[in-house]
Amino acid sequence: MRTRLRRLRIDGRDYTWRAEIGHVQGDGDCHRCVRVRVWGTGKTGCALQADLLSLTWPAPWGACAADGAYPTPEDVRALVAHGLRLGWDPGHRGGTFPLPESVTLPGFVVTARMRDPAAADPTARVVEAYERRPSV
Structure with missing residues (x-):
């Protein structure tokens, strides 16, 4: 399967990003996880990486269920802003900068x-964040 690369322009700079769906094993359950990677100088640059867990809780279809949550371009913009504040250099070649x-x-x-x-x-943390989220 081919990975789809997406593009964003933020403050005059072009970024390339992708998101891959996977899972993370918890101590007693499994969580759907989306790994987001962002590059500022193409795929040879230092990748900003964030592993995101959805706040859909409890999962209505059981462990590792596909809840449909997927990062939007606005989410990726927020990740880039966090990364830049924490010292990520999108012009650096090679390596990975994982977000905490x-x-x-x-x-x-x-x-x-x-x-x-x-x-x-x-x-x-997922349960706590779910309970704190603003009601719609």
């Missing part, structure tokens, strides 16, 4: 569990 779990978006929480299986179980 402290970064938040309105419909997602960032987890380190996908790249580090020993990281804290994200379930409690």
Whole structure:
């Protein structure tokens, strides 16, 4: 399957990004996860990376259910802004700049569990963020 690369222009700079759907195993359950990678100088540049968990809780169809949540271009703009504030250099060649779990978006929480299986179980953070989200 071919990966779709998308483009964004932010403050006069072109960024390329993609999002891949996967899953993260929690201590007692499984979460649908979307890995977002953003490049400022093409795919040879340092990639900004965020692993996003949806705030759809509880999953109505069981563990690792497809809840349909997917990052929008506005979400990616917010990730780029967070990355730049934290020191990501989109002009740097090579490597990965992972966003920390402290970064938040309105419909997602960032987890380190996908790249580090020993990281804290994200379930409690997802539930807490779900309960704090503004009601529609």
